[in-house]
Amino acid sequence: MLQLQPDEPQIELGRPNAFIDAVGWVFGIPSKILLLDSRMDNHVISDETVAALREYLHRNSVTNVKVRINQYAPGGEWSRLFRNKSVGAGWRYTFGVLATLIYTILPGRIIGGDNYNPYTNTINIYSDHKAVAIHEGGHAKDFAPRHYKGTYAFFYMIPFAALYAEARASNDAISYLHAQPSALDETHGYRILYPAYATYIGGETTQYVIPYPVVYVAVLIPGHILGHWKGSRVEARRAAAAAADIAVEPAGLEE
Known part of the structure; x- marks a missing residue:
């Protein structure tokens, strides 16, 4: 090593x-x-x-x-x-x-x-x-x-295989931020990592599909929407978990 x-x-x-x-x-x-x-x-x-x-x-x-x-x-x-x-x-x-x-x-x-x-x-x-x-x-x-x-x-170089590795890294980052005190950092995590993951999907797909800009935007916009929606729920989920005195699981890319 x-x-x-x-x-x-x-x-x-x-x-x-x-x-x-x-x-x-x-x-x-x-x-x-x-x-x-x-x-x-x-x-x-x-x-x-x-x-x-x-x-x-x-x-x-x-x-x-x-x-x-x-x-x-x-x-x-x-x-x-x-x-x-x-x-x-x-x-x-x-x-x-x-x-x-x-x-x-x-x-x-x-x-x-x-x-x-x-x-x-x-x-x-x-x-x-x-x-x-x-x-x-x-x-x-x-x-x-x-x-x-x-x-x-x-x-990583095999077509679409990189999506697996990127999902692992993104889910780990979100899980880690979820365990930290700052709800804002977790919110920002969803808002950047979801659309970023969408760019990986777009990048892989556009190697085989034309036209490039249309496909790229088609996956990027849902990534932003989903990331902002997940991020908007962070405060409420944390508050509900604290009120119930239970641990709440972060919402990863697989959800």
């Missing part, structure tokens, strides 16, 4: 750069519009979001994943790729090299796109949204106990 180096921080923050981050903000406009949230790919991550992800990883014992907050570190990522013996060499030196090359040539520090890279065991965060950060942490948690990590990463 790839271990963090002695005295190496698990979470590293990119050095602020007003010009680069402004360009990144512009590149992030489509995601802001599609998900109706200005925090998406805004490249200015609050201490609260960083703390929420740190706490999630700690509580779930995900101790060796690297977290890069709005950071571009190609040297560090190539090093992690070569040292990550928990992923088979065949996977690392093919798909892992490709993923890291894309990271190097098309830096998320500019183009955005929160993600988890299983080949380097790294979480990259560019959005100031707790639920999004925890969702990416959910992917790292999902990979952590798996013995055949490279095979599982390849499974």
Whole structure:
């Protein structure tokens, strides 16, 4: 297993750069519009979001994943790729090299796109949204106990298979937020993760269906409606559960 180096921080923050981050903000406009949230790919991550992800990883014992907050570190990522013996060499030196090359040539520090890279065991965060950060942490948690990590990463590439992994990460994030004191964070979780999941459905479907925009919008709008409806019920469900002194289960993507 790839271990963090002695005295190496698990979470590293990119050095602020007003010009680069402004360009990144512009590149992030489509995601802001599609998900109706200005925090998406805004490249200015609050201490609260960083703390929420740190706490999630700690509580779930995900101790060796690297977290890069709005950071571009190609040297560090190539090093992690070569040292990550928990992923088979065949996977690392093919798909892992490709993923890291894309990271190097098309830096998320500019183009955005929160993600988890299983080949380097790294979480990259560019959005100031707790639920999004925890969702990416959910992917790292999902990979952590798996013995055949490279095979599982390849499974993501099979048409529509990624929807399974995305649902696992989203449900885990919602369940975690439900267990926290803040009803607002849980509400925001529904409102961002449901339409985000709809974009995954749209992305998979539009590989085989034309026209692209029609199909994409057709799945995105219901995602927003359902997410906002689920979010609007959080306060009432929590209040009802507290009044009855019972535990209420979060409403996951399968409902």
